[in-house]
Amino acid sequence: MRRSWLLLLFGLVAAVELVGVALDSTVLQWLAKPLLAPVLLAYLWVRRRRVDAVAVGLVAATAGDVALLLEGDTAFLAGMGFFLVTQIALITAFVRHRRAPVVAWAGYLLAWAGANALLWGMLGPLRLPVLGYSLALCLMAAAAAGVSAPVAAGGAFFLVSDLLIGVGAAGIELPGRGLLVMTTYCAALLLITTGWVAATRPATGPATGPESPPAGTLLAWPGRTGAS
Numbered sequence: 001m002r003r004s005w006l007l008l009l010f011g012l013v014a015a016v017e018l019v020g021v022a023l024d025s026t027v028l029q030w031l032a033k034p035l036l037a038p039v040l041l042a043y044l045w046v047r048r049r050r051v052d053a054v055a056v057g058l059v060a061a062t063a064g065d066v067a068l069l070l071e072g073d074t075a076f077l078a079g080m081g082f083f084l085v086t087q088i089a090l091i092t093a094f095v096r097h098r099r100a101p102v103v104a105w106a107g108y109l110l111a112w113a114g115a116n117a118l119l120w121g122m123l124g125p126l127r128l129p130v131l132g133y134s135l136a137l138c139l140m141a142a143a144a145a146g147v148s149a150p151v152a153a154g155g156a157f158f159l160v161s162d163l164l165i166g167v168g169a170a171g172i173e174l175p176g177r178g179l180l181v182m183t184t185y186c187a188a189l190l191l192i193t194t195g196w197v198a199a200t201r202p203a204t205g206p207a208t209g210p211e212s213p214p215a216g217t218l219l220a221w222p223g224r225t226g227a228s
Contacts, residue, residue, distance in 0.1 A: 006043040007194070013039055014186040021178045030069060036186060037061040040193040047197045053096075054196050057089035061189070073126070076169070080133050083162070087136040090155075090192070091143050097199065100146030105139075108159075112138040115163060122170035130166055137162055150195030158188035 013035045020028025041058040064082030067075050094100070116131055123130055137159055144155030161184040164177055174180075 006039060006046065007190075010036070010039045010043070010190060014190075017186070018179060018182055021182050033065050033069060033182075034062060036065065036189060040189055044193055044197060048200070053089045053093035054193065057086040057093070058189075058193070060085035060089065076126075077129060080129055084133050084136055087133070087140040090140045091136070093196070094140070094143035094147050094151070098146045100143050104142045104145035104152075108138040108142040111159075115166070119166055119170045122172070123166075126169055130169065134162070134166065144192070148195050148199040150191045151199060154188045154191030154193075154195060157184045157191065161185040161188060 013032050016028055017032035017036065019025070020032060037058040041055060041062075044055055044058065060082045064079045064086065067079035067082055069075075112134055116134060119130070120127060141152075141155035141159045145152040161181050164174070164181045164184070167174065168177055168181075
C-alpha cells in the first residue's frame with residue numbers, strides 16, 4: 001500500500017508542477033518541482049532497500065531541479081552539472097545491468113551529432129557545455145534501451161525534455177515549450193524509476209536459489225526549467 005501511495009503522491013506533485021508551469025506560478029513550481037525526484041527516491045528505497053546508482057542519479061536530479069528554478073547562466077550551468085551527474089549515474093547502472101543493442105548506440109549518437117550541428121551557431125558560450133552534457137544524455141538514453149521497454153522510453157523522454165531546454169537556450173521559442181519540458185521530464189523520471197525496480201526485482205522461490213544483489217548497486221545497505 002505504501003508503494004502505491006508514493007506513486008500517487010508523485011502524480012499529485014507532478015500535476016501541481018505542471019499547473020504551476022501552465023500558470024507561470026513561481027510559488028507552485030517551488031513547492032512541487034524539488035519534490036519530484038525525492039518522492040521517486042522514496043519509492044525506490046521502499047522497493048529495493050539499497051542505495052544504487054539510480055538512487056544517486058535521483059539525488060543529483062533534485063539538486064539540478066532546484067538550480068534550474070533560479071535565473072541566469074550560472075544557475076543554468078550548475079543545473080547542467082548536476083544533471084550530468086544524473087546521466088553518468090544512470091549510465092553506470094544501465095550498462096552494468098545489461099548491454100544495449102548496437103543500433104541504439106548508433107541511433108542516439110547520430111541524434112546527438114545532428115542536434116548539436118543544428119543548434120551550434122545559436123548556443124554562443126553554452127556550446128561546449130551543451131555538447132558535453134548532450135553526449136552523456138544520449139549515451140544514457142542508449143544504455144536505457146538495454147534494460148527494458150519502460151526504462152528505454154524513460155531515457156527517450158529525458159532526451160526530448162532536455163532537447164527542448166537546449167532549443168530554448170538557443171533562443172528558439174516554441175508554443176508550450178515549458179509545459180512540454182516538464183511533462184516529458186516527469187514521464188522520464190517515473191518510467192526510469194519504476195522500470196528499473198521491475199527490471200532488477202530479485203527472483204524468488206525455491207528454484208531460484210539465494211537472492212543476489214541487483215546489478216548497478218553501489219552500496220548493499222539501506223530544466224530543466226519550468227519557465228515557458
